[in-house]
Amino acid sequence: MRAFRFCRQFVGGNMGETIYTRVSETPLSLDEAYQFVASPQNGAVNLFVGAVRNNHQGKNVVSLAYDVHPSLAEATFKEICQEAQKEWPGIRCYISHFKGHQEIGGMSVIVAVGSAHRAESYEASRYMIEELKKRAPVWKNEVYQDETSSWLNGVSLCQRI
Amino acid sequence: MGSKQVIVQFYGAFRSSGAEMVVNLDGQNTVADLKSSLATRLAGQLSMLVGDSVIATGTRILSDSEEITGDARLSILPPVCGG
Numbered sequence: 001m002r003a004f005r006f007c008r009q010f011v012g013g014n015m016g017e018t019i020y021t022r023v024s025e026t027p028l029s030l031d032e033a034y035q036f037v038a039s040p041q042n043g044a045v046n047l048f049v050g051a052v053r054n055n056h057q058g059k060n061v062v063s064l065a066y067d068v069h070p071s072l073a074e075a076t077f078k079e080i081c082q083e084a085q086k087e088w089p090g091i092r093c094y095i096s097h098f099k100g101h102q103e104i105g106g107m108s109v110i111v112a113v114g115s116a117h118r119a120e121s122y123e124a125s126r127y128m129i130e131e132l133k134k135r136a137p138v139w140k141n142e143v144y145q146d147e148t149s150s151w152l153n154g155v156s157l158c159q160r161i
Numbered sequence: 162m163g164s165k166q167v168i169v170q171f172y173g174a175f176r177s178s179g180a181e182m183v184v185n186l187d188g189q190n191t192v193a194d195l196k197s198s199l200a201t202r203l204a205g206q207l208s209m210l211v212g213d214s215v216i217a218t219g220t221r222i223l224s225d226s227e228e229i230t231g232d233a234r235l236s237i238l239p240p241v242c243g244g
């Protein structure tokens with residue numbers, strides 16, 4: 001019962017919602033993700049977490065800053081969730097991406113899927129994170145031990161128009 | 162067609178040139194014209210990055226052939242790498 005009380009508050013009182021996406025400038029919450037995708041019909045919950053690691057291509061990374069176009073990112077997250085639900089009907093989808101400065105080990109993204117069985121939760125989760133990486137307007141600026149920083153290369157959105 | 166003022170907000174690597182750039186366009190202009198103008202005004206590697214970037218409104222990505230009909234607030238989005 002506790003879970004459902006939380007969920008009602010979380011989605012603005014609409015338990016019919018099966019997709020939740022957001023860009024967050026505060027620390028991401030695994031509990032929030034779990035509570036949203038869990039439901040009595042679901043026997044599986046898959047939580048994927050992207051975290052900041054301390055190295056990249058031989059360089060010591062001390063922190064990472066995420067730049068995000070908020071409205072387009074949320075629209076892209078929703079689109080990806082809708083595609084996943086079309087492919088795996090009945091799943092509940094949650095995507096939350098961090099915006100701002102994050103220390104090593106901090107959570108950058110949570111992709112959560114609730115489904116009747118484990119197979120579709122794994123498959124949908126994998127689809128969602130892979131699409132997010134290719135399509136969502138998010139950029140990473142790595143800060144190194146020598147106090148230099150670098151924007152990481154990415155995937156051009158030119159082919160999406 | 163009169164002159165138009167387009168404010169282009171920067172993201173990712175473009176932020177090294179500031180938060181935004183004001184571009185004044187005259188006549189009939191497309192998104193491709195705006196990108197061309199940005200490429201001219203941005204220095205070095207950022208100029209080259211414009212070709213791999215897209216122009217967007219707050220809700221959608223614009224194709225290079227779309228016309229800019231008036232004053233606008235747009236964004237330039239370099240290649241993405243979320244997650």
